[in-house]
Structures are given as structure tokens and as C-alpha cells.
Amino acid sequence: MTTLTITSPAALVTAPLDADDPEGLARLLVKVTVERGFRCGSYKERCLRRRIAVRMRAKGVHTFDDYARVLDADAHEYDRLLDALTINVTKLFRNWDSWSALAAKALPKLWDVTGGAMRVWSAGTSSGEEAYSLAALLHRHAESRGETARLDGALVLGTDIDRASLAAAARGTFGDAAFADTPAELRERYFPGALPAAAAPELRSLVAFEHRDLLLEPPPAGPWHLIVCRNVLIYFDRQTQEVLFERFHEALAPGGMLFLGKVETLLGPARQRFAAVDQRERIYRRL
Template sequence: MLETMQKKDADYEMLKTLIHKNLGFNCEQYKDSHFKRRIDVRLRATNSGTYRDYVKLLQSNSNEYPELMEALTVNVTNFFRNPEVYDVVEKEILPALIKAKGTGLKSIRIWSAGCSIGVEAYSIAMLLHYLLGNDFNKYNIKITGTDIDKDSLLKAQQGIYSGAEMKDVRPAFLSSYFVKEGNNFIVSEELKKVTQFKKQDLISGPKMNGFDAIFCRNVTIYFQKELQEQLYMDFYNALLKDGFFVMGKTETLIGPSKDMFRAYNSKERIYQK
């Protein structure tokens, strides 16, 4: 039995090596339980009984790699997900950022980390446009969405969404910020011009800084504890003074950052530098 387990572990390690080599996806950053759950989706879909069977499949059929990448990075997401968080963002966080800019250079920089298909970045852009109204173009606004999955980033850049992703968009925003084409909704150019999307590995990629607010929700739960600690400090350092950090409802600050951030709204997991 021990020998069988060792073989299984060796096959799993071989699979991780293949994934890292061919997808550039660093498996060691993720909790094993999460990672195995995602891989098991593809084992079932391909009728692979073991990790070894799946390794053989990957070696003989490179078309499986895009399917695997999607399984590893898939996120259930839609505009204004967790509306209670966006309620605080709309009524308190963004107005505070706007007020803090005063009369000088009115530059607002926001980072949507682990942005998936871009709905969070565009949700923030809608709220900013709504709050600023005719003053929107007086501000230099840049909302940067980053992710490791190029297919998700491509969808974000295209800004074309299905009805399911639109379910929490208020009617006034639907008519103001989207063009309906068949069953799809296309983001307006007004929002696209203040958003940008790029590939970025949160752990090993170059560090970013100079942000008024960072949103990283339901991303760090998949990372090992040590990497969570590192990430939260990276976010702290990437924020300007009094900048806001918005995390997922099931996530908790750990490590040095928990003594450095101050809680702004603990219930909604919003913190301030």
C-alpha cells in the first residue's frame, strides 16, 4: 500500500512539473486540496483513472492543456458580485478617494488583482462614472485588472458578456454602459478607455505600486499561508497613504499586514493603509 501511495505521489509531482513547464502555472503556490480538486475535474472529464493516466494524455494530446488551464483558473463571477460590498464602495470608499484628490492632479488608480474576466474592474468603472457624472473626464482614471489566465484577460479586453454575468447590474447602468447585441452585452467605450488588462503573476511577477485602492477578492484563499502573508504585504506596499484594500468575505488578514492595515469595515473585509 505504501508503494502505491509513493507511486501516486510521484505521478502527482510529475503532473505538476508538466503543468509548470507547459502552462507556466506555478502549482507550488496553491493549497494541495484546492489544486487536486481542480485537476480531478479534468481527470473525470477525460476518463483518466489516475494521475499517471492523465500525464500520458497530456503527453499525447496537447489540446488538453487549454482545458486544464481553464479548470485551474475558473471563477464563478458576475458584475457587482456581493452587492453589499459594492454598496460600501459606492457610498463611502470611492467618494472618499474623490474627495481626497482635492484640486491638484486628479489621478485615480485602482487595481483589480486576480480580475478573471474583468467584471470587477468594469463594476468599479461604472460606479466612478456614475459618481463623477460630468466631471468624469476631468480625472485621470486608470483601473488595472491583472490575472494569469490569458483567455480570461482576452474576454475582459473584449468586454462582451452574457446575460448570466449581468444579473446584478441595475437597469440604469445596463442602458448607460452597455450595448445589447443578440444575447450579449458589450461594455461601452467610455468604460473601456479607463480600464486596462494585463497578465501578471501575483507571486513571482514584478511588484506594482501607486494605487488608491486594491481589490483582491476570493483569490488568496487558494494560496498557501506563507504566500498569503507575502501577498498582503505586497498589497500594503502597493497602496498610497490612506489607500483602501478590499478582500473576499471568506478571507482574513494574516501575518505582519494585520497589524499594519486598519479596519475600515471589518464585516465587508475593507481595510485602509
């Protein structure tokens, strides 16, 4: 049996990694893909490498093979690694400027087309902040027109690969940090009460959550009037991003919209299949 090198806590931060071991890394990524169904091959290698390095340092191991043995012996660490690889950072109304543009330029048009029965897919929703943000803007738009009854057929579906995040999304309660980008008016209206603040019933009735791996499964049954996928595709390699843009295009209803936000960029052949609604905030309309 191989003995793992355990270093002192102080050394964990600076423990050198055997980072120049491409075969060791490849073996580890295949292991995680096969054993946990997390398709590492589609993610950018430097992101995976960085996240794995953090976990290796935390466990005080220096080689990928030693870390693989840690995973065999410690199911909890395996979960921690998966958690690190999925990167669940999110906030309500994250980057408010982008949401503001969506509310002004996309929602009114989509409302006119759908008569309120709007179907929205938040792909890579993490713990649901994005889905609740969408539900709040949709409800606010309906309320401003005195047409909340029309929301009966509306749906905001949040999907993610991470089941723990989805369980948090279903609870729909949020701590202070989740509100850092939230305008006071929206917080008071839709997340009243003490922290952790629960989403108002009007939002809860609009949202649903389900597990879905964007890489292994097709989009949920559509068509969708709006697909929101933010801070997710940047972790995938270019080829995978291009495939997903094509899938989003197919899943959208004619005239439906794709909201990427500032971080992602529309790539590949799909660029010809969308027109910009707001180039800066990366809001596109399906052609």
C-alpha cells in the same frame, strides 16, 4: 508505450481515481509548473486535486501518471487543465452588497484624496467584470458630482494570469449571466443595448488589461489608490497569501485601500498595517 484506460462515458462520472498517490500528484504538479509556468506549489493542494480529478474523469484515466501522459499527447487537454486550475468564475458587481459598501465608504474618500485621478488595480480580474464594475462606480461617482472631466487621469487596471480571460476582458461584451448581480439602473446606464451587451465608452476609456502572474511578478508599477483582489487568494496557501498582503501594502499609496470582499480574510503581519474601513465587506485602509 503505456496504454491509457478509456472507460465508457457513463463510467467517467464515477471512475475511481488513484487519489492516494501523493508522489504521482507531486510529479504531475512539478510537470505543470515546469512546462506551463503555473506555480502549483503556492495553491492549496485540495483545490488542485479536485480540479485535476474533474479533468481525469473527463478523460477516463485513473492515475496521475496516466494523466501526465495524456497531457503529453494532447495540448488541448493541457489548456483545459490550466483553464480548470485558474477558476475564472466571475460576474459584474458580484456580491452587490460589497460593491455598495465600497461605493459608499471608500470611493468618496479616495476621490477627495486623488481629485479623481484614481489608480485602481483589479488583481485576478478574470474576464474583466470586476474592472468594468469598478469603472462604472467610479464614473457614477464623478457624474453625481458633475466632475467627469476629472477622470482624465483615472485608470482601472485589470490583471490576470489567464490570457484567454484577458482577451475576453478587452472585448468588453457581456452575456446575460454576467448581469445576475447588477442593479437595473447600472445595467441601463453602462451596458445599454442587446446581449451580449457592450460596456459604454465611458467605461472602456477607464479600463486597461495586462497579463500578470501574482506569484511570479511584482505588482504593476504604482502607487495604487485602491487594490481589489477578490476570490483569488483563497486558492493560495496561507504563506503565499501573507506574502501577497505585504506586497499589496507596499504597492498602495499612503491612505490607499484594499478591497477583499467577503470571501478572503486579511492574514499575518499585514493585519497590523491596515485599518478596517468596513470589516464585514473586508475593505481596509493602508496605515
